[in-house]
Amino acid sequence: MARDLLTIGGVELKSRLLIGTGKFNDDSIIPEVINSSESQVITVAMRRVDFTTSQENIMKHIPKDMILLPNTSGARTAEEAVRIARLARAAGMGNWIKIEVISDQKYLLPDNYETIKATEVLANEGFIVLPYMSPDLMVAKKLEEVGAAAVMPLGAPIGTNRGLKTKELIQILIDECKKPVIVDAGIGKPSQACEAMELGADAVLVNTAIATAGDPVAMGEAFKSAVHSGRLAYLSGVGGVTTHARASSPLTGFLQM
Numbered sequence: 001m002a003r004d005l006l007t008i009g010g011v012e013l014k015s016r017l018l019i020g021t022g023k024f025n026d027d028s029i030i031p032e033v034i035n036s037s038e039s040q041v042i043t044v045a046m047r048r049v050d051f052t053t054s055q056e057n058i059m060k061h062i063p064k065d066m067i068l069l070p071n072t073s074g075a076r077t078a079e080e081a082v083r084i085a086r087l088a089r090a091a092g093m094g095n096w097i098k099i100e101v102i103s104d105q106k107y108l109l110p111d112n113y114e115t116i117k118a119t120e121v122l123a124n125e126g127f128i129v130l131p132y133m134s135p136d137l138m139v140a141k142k143l144e145e146v147g148a149a150a151v152m153p154l155g156a157p158i159g160t161n162r163g164l165k166t167k168e169l170i171q172i173l174i175d176e177c178k179k180p181v182i183v184d185a186g187i188g189k190p191s192q193a194c195e196a197m198e199l200g201a202d203a204v205l206v207n208t209a210i211a212t213a214g215d216p217v218a219m220g221e222a223f224k225s226a227v228h229s230g231r232l233a234y235l236s237g238v239g240g241v242t243t244h245a246r247a248s249s250p251l252t253g254f255l256q257m
């Protein structure tokens with residue numbers, strides 16, 4: 001595990017847990033969550049960034065050594081996502097961008113078609129593009145082809161804490177994608193993050209489950225451990241499943257009566 005690094009856009013990361021900044025009761029707790037979770041990448045919705053000198057600016061709670069992953073939450077089209085990404089870079093937030101293009105307000109499901117379009121434009125402009133997507137193999141391949149640095153399939157709709165509802169489709173992406181697969185959205189418990197990592201996901205992004213926990217700092221630590229355990233299990237080679245029982249001890253050598 002010592003050199004088990006995750007490389008995204010040429011950057012090597014020790015942590016495979018990406019976190020978010022939304023929904024905390026008190027944003028001043030964010031630095032402690034970063035410490036306990038040991039996350040190195042944090043996503044922030046561009047619409048929450050205040051470019052005035054307001055005391056409410058979310059950015060004041062994010063330590064300078066974190067990799068910023070501004071996201072395009074609020075964009076309904078590729079064009080809007082591209083505009084938000086350019087704004088983020090112009091504002092000094094770096095060149096990583098999480099594409100979120102959502103026009104469905106009930107389930108907050110991503111628009112894969114618009115997401116591909118935005119990814120292509122931004123990758124060509126030198127952004128490290130991490131697109132949030134519904135897990136579909138053809139879409140993932142297209143995203144890789146047009147320059148995505150990773151793909152981010154949803155486990156369940158954003159903020160639902162329902163876990164890996166799309167597990168079998170995510171497994172296909174894990175098996176077939178060349179770029180890192182980061183399971184994003186819907187992960188509600190550390191055990192679900194662990195499960196994603198055991199499947200072979202390269203990383204997970206968790207926001208709601210940490211931010212809305214009774215103790216977000218402790219929950220950040222719980223997710224850190226779960227991601228680590230899941231990754232270790234995956235690298236160790238998870239054992240096969242069988243229908244019929246197989247004795248764990250030899251069935252010979254019983255005492256003779």
Ligand SMILES: CC(=O)[C@@H](O)[C@H](O)COP(=O)(O)O
Nearest residue numbers: 020158159185186206207208
């Ligand atoms: C913050 C962010 O990017 C979310 O849109 C993301 O998808 C995380 O989802 P959860 O809040 O369900 O963890």
